[in-house]
Amino acid sequence: SYVLTQPPSVSVAPGETARIPCGGNNIGSNSVLWYQQKPGQAPILVINYNSDRRSGVSERLSGSNSGNTATLTISRVEAGDEADYYCQVWFSPSAQWVFGGGTKLTVL
Amino acid sequence: EVQLVESGGGLVQSGGSLTLSCGASGFTFSSFWMHWVRQAPGKGLVWVARINGDGSSSNYADSVKGRLTISRDNADNTLYLQVDSLRGEDSAVYYCVRGGVASSGFDKWGQGTLVTVSS
Numbered sequence: 001s002y003v004l005t006q007p008p009s010v011s012v013a014p015g016e017t018a019r020i021p022c023g024g025n026n027i028g029s030n031s032v033l034w035y036q037q038k039p040g041q042a043p044i045l046v047i048n049y050n051s052d053r054r055s056g057v058s059e060r061l062s063g064s065n066s067g068n069t070a071t072l073t074i075s076r077v078e079a080g081d082e083a084d085y086y087c088q089v090w091f092s093p094s095a096q097w098v099f100g101g102g103t104k105l106t107v108l
Numbered sequence: 109e110v111q112l113v114e115s116g117g118g119l120v121q122s123g124g125s126l127t128l129s130c131g132a133s134g135f136t137f138s139s140f141w142m143h144w145v146r147q148a149p150g151k152g153l154v155w156v157a158r159i160n161g162d163g164s165s166s167n168y169a170d171s172v173k174g175r176l177t178i179s180r181d182n183a184d185n186t187l188y189l190q191v192d193s194l195r196g197e198d199s200a201v202y203y204c205v206r207g208g209v210a211s212s213g214f215d216k217w218g219q220g221t222l223v224t225v226s227s
Binding site: 043100 | 155
């Protein structure tokens with residue numbers, strides 16, 4: 001099966017840029033999705049097709065994907081960005097969806 | 109408005125079985141792949157199963173193959189997940205999720221139903 005690796009936590013000060021990596025073997029050849037989950041809530045899809053922001057998602061969120069790492073970047077971080085973020089890909093050889101372990105973003 | 113409402117969770121004994129349901133509304137249910145995703149307390153998201161629009165094709169995560177069965181009733185706009193031989197590791201919030209078109213991601217989520225397996 002395919003494994004996606006995320007750091008458990010990332011911390012940034014307000015106004016700074018947060019970068020959340022998602023590692024996987026040749027992940028650059030996959031289409032990566034990103035979800036945001038706030039405490040007590042269901043996840044919401046924020047980025048699909050590596051870098052397409054969903055309607056209503058802040059322009060401060062962006063995605064990139066190359067080689068063995070996909071990255072979710074949050075610019076000018078605000079307190080409201082505190083959440084868990086998950087990457088996801090479709091692994092076609094086994095016909096399974098795979099999530100990364102998730103990264104908790106803390107705004108200092 | 110798209111709505112997904114799960115039910116059927118609760119406290120169940122280890123070794124037993126249960127069936128979760130998800131009522132869908134606000135969209136053409138039979139046109140979409142549907143999924144179940146679970147999340148153990150304090151842990152990450154885990155995709156467990158999917159089923160296509162007409163119910164003819166399904167796939168499962170390796171960790172649950174043989175114990176979980178996903179199904180749907182398009183006449184009733186309802187998605188199901190049967191879980192057999194329940195184990196402690198099955199304790200989780202189970203989310204009913206709509207798959208977007210062409211692998212565009214999981215675009216609508218229910219609020220989830222909590223399953224707790226007791227020994």
